[in-house]
Amino acid sequence: LLRKIEEMxxxxxxxxxxxxxxQKETDxxxxxxxxxxxLRQVLINLLSNAFKFTEQGQVIVRISLKKSDKKINSYYSxxxxxxxxxxxxxxxxxEYEIGKLFSPFEQTESGIRSQEGTGLGLPISQKFVQQMGGxxxxxxxxxxxxVFAFDISIKLAQATEIPVAKAKKIIGLKDKNTEYRILVVDDIPQGRLLLVQLxxxxGFHVIDAENGEEAVNIWQKWQPHLILMDMRMPVMDGYEATRQIKAKGTETIIIALTASAFQEETAGILAAGCDDFVSKPFExxxxxxxxxxxxxxxxxxxxDKSQAIIPPRSLSANQQLRELSADDLKVMPLAWIIKLHQAxxxxxxxxxxxxxxxxxAINSDLATKIANLVHNFRCDYLVTVTESIIDQQDKMIDITAIPSFRD
Structure with missing residues (x-):
């Protein structure tokens, strides 16, 4: 868990x-x-806040083990x-604003200036930590x-108690005779592309929309079985689009895509009519x-009968990234690889x-692998794998001479 969050x-x-x-203590x-x-959501929320309000310097996470005889409740004792x-x-x-931090919908002056979040992050984090005995x-x-600090009460476990599972890759739908229509709604083009590709x-039939108004129009004509709805968009947000669609008495399932379980009000999402939600970034x-x-x-x-059973701790982001290799990219023209390296x-x-x-259109599998890397914030891995290809070329190539897109 800690490794994945650090990589994230x-x-x-x-x-x-x-x-x-x-910084992790040796014990x-x-x-x-x-x-x-x-625990994952609390750490992600605190780190997100740290990065949001830090322009220079560093962010440090410290983890240490404590022992106590204090009895919290019947379970955590x-x-x-x-x-x-x-x-x-x-x-x-x-100092006078610290009291606001754990009050729902209250924001500090710096939080208001950032124009991000709803003021729910820390109150929900506090509730989660309290539920874990701290x-x-x-x-x-x-x-x-x-410095934000918290304790959680834990029980020690053995490796034999950790469930193992086969790392199986989904390759299709079992029912190939039924058409399942999914509408992807997101104002960020790369977010839509990633989901459409995936x-x-x-085997799903997928159409995308860039705002809630467009989503409502597509829903009326296409009647998708399920909608993946981003909640914050221009023109019409996901809340209003969901309300309009659900007001028609539709059976269409709507799953909200939120920036964070803390940055969106869960009760508000469900009250708008969403059937479920998934927090970004998601696996x-x-x-x-x-x-x-x-x-x-x-x-x-x-x-693949020879596929090893891998404990969850080994299913790291790095392991998933190895799906993209230099050999995958070598099928592309060198000029295209260099542009990818630059980007x-x-x-x-x-x-x-x-x-x-x-x-x-010509290599959807490669496109999906690269999109997944971007989705997992691993441009550094793309740099490494493209650089290895460029370095292997027999002729010296002036990379700066290759035209690139303008920002």
């Missing part, structure tokens, strides 16, 4: 020119029993504690930064599981997706 924010740190450090247990989902700290060198928080504290100095490769397997659950469908999986080196997602668009 590593590229963001590089892009913002910040130093990200995870941290490898396996624990706790609510993984809640006489247990070990994990102590987390998220420290940043950002703008800091005035609490959140904050200390801050204006102009120097902040779902189309499995493909989670989204596909949600779709299968709501449409009551089964997938076909790649069969990835600048973390220019728009340019990368423009290049993906050039190959979608």
């Amino acid at each position: 924010f590593a590229l963001k740190a590089k892009y913002q020119n910040l130093k990200l450090t995870f 941290i247990p490898r396996y624990i029993k706790t609510d993984e989902g809640k 006489n247990l070990n504690y994990l102590h987390f700290e998220v420290e940043d060198t950002g703008c800091g928080i005035d 609490d959140i504290t904050v200390s801050s100095i204006v102009g120097k930064g902040s 779902l189309s490769s499995i 493909d397997k989670l989204l596909l599981h949600k779709i299968a659950e709501h449409l009551k469908i089964d997938y076909l999986y790649e069969s 990835a080196n600048r973390v220019n997602n728009r340019e990368i997706f423009a290049l993906i668009g050039e190959i979608t």
Whole structure:
């Protein structure tokens, strides 16, 4: 879990020119029993805030083990504690505003200036931590930064208690005689392309829309079985689009796509009529599981009897990235590879997706692999793999002479 979160924010740190450090004490247990989902969301939320309000310097995550005989409740009693700290060198928080941090819909002056979030992040984080047997504290100095700290009560676990599963790849729909229509709604072009590529490769019939108004019009004419609805869009947002569609008494399933489980009000999403929600960034397997659950469908999986059973801890983002190899890219013209290298080196997602668009029709599998890397914030991996191809060329090539897209 910690490795995946560190990988998730590593590229963001590089892009913002910040130093990200995870400091783990040597006695941290490898396996624990706790609510993984809640812990993940709390860490993502605190790190997101740290990066949002830090323009220079660093973000540090510290994890240590504590022991206590304090009895919290019937379940969390006489247990070990994990102590987390998220420290940043950002703008800091005035003392008089610290009291607002854990009040729903309240935002500090810096939060209002950022024009991001709804003021729900920290209150929900606090609730999650309390449900895990701890609490959140904050200390801050204006102009120097902040430290958010929390403890969670844990039970130690053994490797034999960790469930194992086959790393199976979904290759299609089991029912090939039924047409399943999915509408993807997102104002970010690369987000739409990623989902269209993913779902189309499995066998879904997919149409995309860039705002809620367009989504409502497409729904009326096409009647999709399921809609993946981004909630924050111009023209018409996902809330209003969902209300208009559900007001017609439709059976269409609507799954909300949110920037974070904390940045959107869960109650508001469900009140608008959404049947479920998925937080960004999400793993493909989670989204596909949600779709299968709501449409009551089964997938076909790649069969490979020799495939090893891998514990969840090994299913890291790095392992998923190895699906793209230098050999995959070597089928493309060198000039195209160099453009991809340049775009990835600048973390220019728009340019990368423009290049993906050039190959979608002729090599959809490669397009999907590259899109997945961008979705997982791993432009650094694209830089590495493209650089290895360029370096292998017999002739010296002036990379700067190759034209590139303008930002």
